[in-house]
Amino acid sequence: MDLTDPERRPCPGQVVRVLRGREAGRYAIVIDVVEPHFVLLVDGDKRKVGHAKKKNVKHIQPTNYIAREVAESLKEDGRVSNAKIRYALNQYLLQQERKKGE
Template sequence: MDVTDAERRPRPGQVVRVLRGREAGRYAVVIDEDPPHFVLLVDGDKRKFGDAKKKNIKHIQPTNYIAREVTESLQKEGRVSNAKIRYVLNQYLLRLEQKKGE
């Protein structure tokens, strides 16, 4: 991924899959950008909102799913609850499992 390509950068509220590091294979939600090479990730469980993981965008795989609830909450309140993050990830994973089953 070319880090200068702005339209391909993960956006706040987008679900991503972690490819490298201790949390490889897990899914997380982007809550903020730290240009030019990093984003802040949370999963609502191990990585809570107050303790977000700073991750290089080369080490994540963005999905096509952007959680509208998370994006709206970040814009209005500047934060999002850990319960909402967990709910969004669970809904995404359920959709993923349903697609595999078809």
Template sequence: MSETERYPELGQVVQILQGREAGQFAIVIEKLDSRFVLLADGDKRKYDRPKKKNVHHISATNFISPEVQKSLLETGRVTNGKLRYAINKFANEILADLKKGDQLDGERRCN
């Protein structure tokens, strides 16, 4: 595996590339084996009904939520509220970066 395709960590925010939820963000809540992880976002995809995804169908971001990771490692569970909070925190950081003029500056203008 290359550096960009490294295996996602617990608590890491990933973008779904394939399937019905393509383009959405979720958090890795469990590693099943070398090919599959379980994802949840705390909203449409709750902790108790996670989505099983092939690691080749997701793109890992470099954002790992310390709160989610700590909760999963200590108790083996995480609240849906914590998942939603982590994704919102990630989204706010990405939007803040984009406002600074990062890569999507010219691509988003359709008018």
């Protein structure tokens, strides 16, 4: 899958899984698309909004889940709180746990 294609590129508010680097295996939320091959990622805990991680799109695995409250906040205000990021990630992870239990 070519994530550099504009239709497949992760969008702000989308939950992704980091595949490479120190934070490999962790989940984060895209808050901005910087260049054609890079996105800014935050998790609201270790990686706060003020210190977003610039990551190559080849090193992440996008999920089908978009945190609506985060995406709307980014669209309206251009910023989002760390608490909202943590809440959205926790909701996604709880949803995944429920799917595994079924």
